[in-house]
Amino acid sequence: MKLKTWKEYAAFTKDEIKSALAPLRAVRERKKGELAIAQLEEKIATKEQAIEEMCTKDNIDFDALIDAQDELALTERKVGQFKEILEQLFPATTA
Numbered sequence: 001m002k003l004k005t006w007k008e009y010a011a012f013t014k015d016e017i018k019s020a021l022a023p024l025r026a027v028r029e030r031k032k033g034e035l036a037i038a039q040l041e042e043k044i045a046t047k048e049q050a051i052e053e054m055c056t057k058d059n060i061d062f063d064a065l066i067d068a069q070d071e072l073a074l075t076e077r078k079v080g081q082f083k084e085i086l087e088q089l090f091p092a093t094t095a
Contacts, residue, residue: 033086051069
């Protein structure tokens with residue numbers, strides 16, 4: 001990397017510095033959103049397994065089963081919302 005002269009750096013405004021870093025911040029934020037989706041998808045898989053285990057018990061606790069299904073549905077909805085938000089904030093670009 002070739003450095004600019006100090007005079008050139010001194011002439012940079014805060015806005016110019018922020019705009020130069022904007023693409024990197026956008027990538028970082030998108031990755032944060034993708035990580036959140038992955039964590040929610042893991043939670044979904046875990047909750048589905050727990051629901052199946054609840055159904056195999058001799059004495060089924062229907063209230064707990066309903067609560068687990070509600071939590072599963074909420075988490076699935078959150079994944080959809082995350083995906084929609086990421087799509088709107090960071091639209092795919094075709095090269």
